[in-house]
Amino acid sequence: MKSFSHQAQTKRMNYIKGKFGLINSSELTRTIPVTFDEAQLQSAESSLKKEEIIFTIETLIESLNEAKRPQFRGLRSKRKDELLTILQQLRDLHNITDTDEIEEEETI
Numbered sequence: 569m570k571s572f573s574h575q576a577q578t579k580r581m582n583y584i585k586g587k588f589g590l591i592n593s594s595e596l597t598r599t600i601p602v603t604f605d606e607a608q609l610q611s612a613e614s615s616l617k618k619e620e621i622i623f624t625i626e627t628l629i630e631s632l633n634e635a636k637r638p639q640f641r642g643l644r645s646k647r648k649d650e651l652l653t654i655l656q657q658l659r660d661l662h663n664i665t666d667t668d669e670i671e672e673e674e675t676i
Contacts, residue, residue, distance in 0.1 A: 613652060621651045628658040 601607035609615050616624070622643050629638070638661070640654060 613655065618648050618651065621648065621655055625651065625655055625658060628655075628662055632658075632662065 601609075613621075625640070625643060629640070632638075638658070643651065643654075646654070
């Protein structure tokens with residue numbers, strides 16, 4: 569019981585620190601673009617931060633069928649240009665998967 573109480577207290581303190589920004593948050597935030605040029609710059613993949621690219625890659629991997637899910641190891645140690653290449657490969661794979669699913673639905 570004492571262990572549970574200690575864990576709950578630790579989690580509560582981390583939650584409060586996270587809400588006040590005292591702990592680095594894992595949430596990725598961006599400013600709201602004011603001009604069209606700023607919006608275009610934010611949407612360009614080359615302007616993404618390394619953490620944002622990794623988050624996008626992990627999200628795309630999770631959305632794929634488990635049988636077609638590629639395994640990438642050490643994403644955090646890769647360079648930004650390598651991550652952009654992996655991101656493009658995953659988008660291509662995701663588009664192929666979506667096309668296959670649409671064709672299967674049409675044949676049914």
